[in-house]
Amino acid sequence: MRHIVDILAAGSWNTAEAAEHFTADYEGRHRRRASLTLQSGESVMLELEHPRLLREGDGLKLDDGRTVRVHALPEQLMEVTAHTPLHLLQLAWHIGNRHLPAAIEAGRVLLREDHVIAEMLRGLGAHVHRIEAAFDPEGGAYAARAHDHGH
Structure with missing residues (x-):
């Protein structure tokens, strides 16, 4: 399973470079440690020191170099x-x-x-x-x- 190594704030990265997408409601985006299921079905691991809200447009940098775009589910x-x-x-x-x-x-x-x-x-x-x-x-x-x- 791939790991998230960095979180890029919305507006600080080129969203056109997103290789994948993660969509979740508030509860699914407010995490400290979780296995996140991407649009493709792949799971990636989020492990943070403190809980954090992943915001619409944030980028999740994976350990293989890909970036995943976060989407807030209505x-x-x-x-x-x-x-x-x-x-x-x-x-x-x-x-x-x-x-x-x-x-x-x-x-x-x-x-x-x-x-x-x-x-x-x-x-x-x-x-x-x-x-x-x-x-x-x-x-x-x-x-x-x-x-x-x-x-």
């Missing part, structure tokens, strides 16, 4: 919008206070589906709609799912 998400930019900032604060992975875009925040969070946000006056899109959340200060700061 999935069911919640699109959160607000009445005003200030209201959206307030909603984002509540989302961040719950340590939820969130993709923050102009005029909206995207979250993974969660009916409890959807109801909380609606209770705060948010507009919450189901959409299908690729999920590429912010990395944040802690980048990994777990962190330690006393709560």
